[in-house]
Each structure stands twice: as C-alpha cells, then as structure tokens.
Amino acid sequence: MLTVSNRDSTLKEPITSLINSSFNVSWENNSSYQMTFTAYADNSAGFTLLIPENIITWHDQQFAIKQMIPNYSAGYNTIGITATHIYLDVRKIFKHDKKAGTLTYSVNDVLAFYLDKNTFGYTYEVKGNFSKQQITDLGGNNVFDGLSQIISTWPDAIIYPDNKKILIYSKQSFSKNLGNRLGYGYNTDNMSLTYDSTSLVNQLTVVSATKDNNSVWFQPHIVKDDDSIAKYGVWDGGDFSDERFHDVQAADEAAKEKFIVEPSISVSLDYLDSDEPVPGEIRRLEILDTGFVTNVMVVAYSYYPLDDTQKTSLTLNSNAKTVLDYQRSNRNALNQAKNLNKDLAISVKNTSDKINVITTDGIWYDYRGGGHVI
Missing domain, CATH: 3.55.50.40 (Phage tail protein beta-alpha-beta fold)
Structure with a gap:
C-alpha cells in the first residue's frame, strides 16, 4: 500500500482513496524517476496529506510530491499527483x-x-x-x-x-542477467527499433599536453577506426587532449575509448507480462520473423503495478553487439530476398518458351520459341 507522510515524518497515513488504474511508476536511466496517480476525496487523513513536498512511500522508496492538481467534475472531487524520487531533491x-x-x-x-x-x-x-x-x-x-x-x-x-x-x-x-527473454509474438505484440548514427565518432586528433617549458611530449596526430570508417565514412570528433598522458601510445588508447564506432539501436515495446520491470536487467530479445536475436538492457520503463490490464512499456539499450546482430539479421533477410528473386528469374526463364497473351480483340496467341504462331 502507498503511504503519505509530512516532511518530518511526524504524520504517516495510508492512501486509501487511490484510483488503482491511474497509478503509474516510470523510470528512465539518468533522466527521470517518478510516480503519477489520481485519488478521490474520501475524508481520510491520507487524502488531506496529498500536498506538495509531502512524501509518498512505495516499495520502501520515497517520492516527494511536486504537483497536485485538484479537479471538480460531476459532483466528484479528485486530485492528480506527480511525485519524483527523493534523490532528485539534491538540486536544493x-x-x-x-x-x-x-x-x-x-x-x-x-x-x-x-x-x-x-x-x-x-x-x-x-x-x-x-x-x-x-x-x-x-x-x-x-x-x-x-x-x-x-x-x-x-x-x-x-x-x-x-x-x-x-x-x-x-x-x-549495474547490468544483471536473470535468464528472461523478450520475444515478438511471445510476450510483446508491439515493438519498434530506432537505428541512429548521429553520435558516431571514428576519428580523433590526439594533441599532447604542454610541458613546463612550453614544449610538447609528442606531435598532434590522427587516430581512427578503419573498420568503422569503411562502413560509415569518416566521423571526426575533433581534438583529444589529456594532461595525464605523456606517452603517445597511452594517449592514443585513451582517445580510442572515446570512439563510437557503430550506430545505436533503441528498442521500445509493450510488455505483455505483469512482472515488475527490473532496471538494468539484461534480456534476450528475439524477433524470429527476421532472425534478430540479441541481448539488451532495460534502460527505461513505465508500468501500472495495480492494474494488470494496462501494458508495461520498456525501452532497451543497444551496444555494438546489438547493432552487429541487427546488421546480421538484415543481411540474412537480404540474402533470402536475393535467393527468392534468383529462383523467380529461373522460373520465368523456364516458362519463356510458352507465353499466352490475350489481345484487345479477344484472340489468344500462343508464342513458342522461334516465333511460331498458332
């Protein structure tokens, strides 16, 4: 049960007026962590405590009320609540x-x-x-x-x-593999993939730190990832300089750690099971229609823990291997399409010695090899 308390925790009450179907908990990696819900006026102490900056507790985690929206309609008094996780209050x-x-x-x-x-x-x-x-x-x-x-x-x-x-x-x-999977047609019926190359970096210019006498440890030079450049062209990330590195090889290795050599893939889907999402969970993702099988990590979710009829939404991250798996499935699909076209061409060739054509006057002509007309 949700509880609400004042800031100094001298009062703490259950929220008995919660409309279960409205209760949503959402989290997005390094971005947001909040809950929203609607409650109706039931003359309870818990309802009167639903005011800004009071604390709601759910699964032993505290959320501070940031928005309260009263609504009066058709004789009913309700309030909409948005509360963010207490850690976000560090901005104070x-x-x-x-x-x-x-x-x-x-x-x-x-x-x-x-x-x-x-x-x-x-x-x-x-x-x-x-x-x-x-x-x-x-x-x-x-x-x-x-x-x-x-x-x-x-x-x-x-x-x-x-x-x-x-x-x-x-x-x-942060990541954890619990042995679970996500499959299109199995526990999701709605899935989209976003393939994004806007953050590619496969080339940097390594610039030396300056010595006390204004000389340098090594001359500026370019480091690059040839495989990525061959696939996507040059994506220059500018200069890389770090005063910790006086050795050119160490500086080059540090620069290469900044590379983003493959586009990212973000997967969003509706989750049909009712279990609670686990942030950072590694899951096996399968789209068997295309042969796309890979591992992804849960980086965002939105779910309704008190209403099984509403679908959970998950967002899953990508990494280089995810992208390679996606490219592999695309190549397989392309090869299948090529084979189908090849088989179709052979079939057309085998039947080309006999083609029936109907003219505008309704007469059938049977063309056989050598231009013979019957």
Missing part, C-alpha cells in the same frame, strides 16, 4: 565553491566535492571501475548539476538511488 543543495582550471577527478572525487558534509542526509557510493577524467571549473552550481557533470564526463555511468543514497554504477556493475 548548492555548491558555491568552485575549483578553477582543468583538473583530474575520479567519480568519487566529484561526489565528495558536492556531497561531503551536506546537511540534508544524502550519502553516496561508487560501484564499478571508472578511469580518472579531466573537468574544467568544477562547482558553482547545485548537486544535480554535479551529477549531470558525472554523466557527461563518464558516459557509461548510471545513477540509481536508494532513497537518499546516491549510487553511481558502471554499466557492467
């Missing part, structure tokens, strides 16, 4: 200090800078391995902006909270 914490210049940080360094000694009860933990990266002029903004800085600096980082504990996962540590 402002870090006035600023670390000027371009400095090297770990993910933990950034979190410590923004959250150490905060008075709002927020804690943090890093799960997985991240290399150190450079950030320019860290600070002078709120903690939510600091989390956004982490996402932009470490694109594989995933923020998933446990109430006021902010957990930063590497993609590898």
Whole structure:
C-alpha cells in the first residue's frame, strides 16, 4: 500500500482513496524517476496529506510530491499527483565553491566535492571501475548539476538511488542477467527499433599536453577506426587532449575509448507480462520473423503495478553487439530476398518458351520459341 507522510515524518497515513488504474511508476536511466496517480476525496487523513513536498512511500522508496492538481467534475472531487524520487531533491543543495582550471577527478572525487558534509542526509557510493577524467571549473552550481557533470564526463555511468543514497554504477556493475527473454509474438505484440548514427565518432586528433617549458611530449596526430570508417565514412570528433598522458601510445588508447564506432539501436515495446520491470536487467530479445536475436538492457520503463490490464512499456539499450546482430539479421533477410528473386528469374526463364497473351480483340496467341504462331 502507498503511504503519505509530512516532511518530518511526524504524520504517516495510508492512501486509501487511490484510483488503482491511474497509478503509474516510470523510470528512465539518468533522466527521470517518478510516480503519477489520481485519488478521490474520501475524508481520510491520507487524502488531506496529498500536498506538495509531502512524501509518498512505495516499495520502501520515497517520492516527494511536486504537483497536485485538484479537479471538480460531476459532483466528484479528485486530485492528480506527480511525485519524483527523493534523490532528485539534491538540486536544493548548492555548491558555491568552485575549483578553477582543468583538473583530474575520479567519480568519487566529484561526489565528495558536492556531497561531503551536506546537511540534508544524502550519502553516496561508487560501484564499478571508472578511469580518472579531466573537468574544467568544477562547482558553482547545485548537486544535480554535479551529477549531470558525472554523466557527461563518464558516459557509461548510471545513477540509481536508494532513497537518499546516491549510487553511481558502471554499466557492467549495474547490468544483471536473470535468464528472461523478450520475444515478438511471445510476450510483446508491439515493438519498434530506432537505428541512429548521429553520435558516431571514428576519428580523433590526439594533441599532447604542454610541458613546463612550453614544449610538447609528442606531435598532434590522427587516430581512427578503419573498420568503422569503411562502413560509415569518416566521423571526426575533433581534438583529444589529456594532461595525464605523456606517452603517445597511452594517449592514443585513451582517445580510442572515446570512439563510437557503430550506430545505436533503441528498442521500445509493450510488455505483455505483469512482472515488475527490473532496471538494468539484461534480456534476450528475439524477433524470429527476421532472425534478430540479441541481448539488451532495460534502460527505461513505465508500468501500472495495480492494474494488470494496462501494458508495461520498456525501452532497451543497444551496444555494438546489438547493432552487429541487427546488421546480421538484415543481411540474412537480404540474402533470402536475393535467393527468392534468383529462383523467380529461373522460373520465368523456364516458362519463356510458352507465353499466352490475350489481345484487345479477344484472340489468344500462343508464342513458342522461334516465333511460331498458332
């Protein structure tokens, strides 16, 4: 059952007036985490507590009410509620200090800078391995902006909270394979794939850091991914420079980690089963009609936990292997089409010695090889 409490938790009541079919929980990786629902006036204490900034608890997670929309119609009094996960309230914490210049940080360094000694009860933990990266002029903004800085600096980082504990996962540590599958015609009847090449980067110019005497460790040069360029052409990501690297080979390897050599595929579908979506779950995706079989990760969902009649929506991520699997299924379909066309051409050739044609005057002509007319 959902409960609602005031900010200091001195009052806590069940929400007995909830309209079950309206209750929706949605999450999107590094973007949003919220619930929405409608409740009707039932003179309960829980209904009176549904006001902005009070806290709703669901599955031991806290959500702060951000919108309350009263509605009066046909003699009924209802309110629409939107509540966001409590971790998103970190935007109220402002870090006035600023670390000027371009400095090297770990993910933990950034979190410590923004959250150490905060008075709002927020804690943090890093799960997985991240290399150190450079950030320019860290600070002078709120903690939510600091989390956004982490996402932009470490694109594989995933923020998933446990109430006021902010957990930063590497993609590898966040993903989990529970042995489940998604199949078109099995547990989804509506699926779409978005194939997107707008983020491709397969070439960079590596620029050396400057020594104290204004000389350089190595000369600027280009690194590239030949396989990606052969398939998609050159997509130049500009310059890459990192003061940590004085060795040209180490700098080149770090630059190559920034490459995005394959287009992305995003899969959206309606899920027909009623189990609760698991963020980060790896599932086997099958479109048997086309031979597309691959593994994908749940990166967003929207579901109605109290109404089995409403379909769950899932969004699944892509990776290089997903794209390769999709390309392989396309090649297989193309080869099948070529074989069908080849068989059709052979069939036409075998029957070309006898073609029946009806003219406008209704007379049939039977053309046989050599121009013989009957």
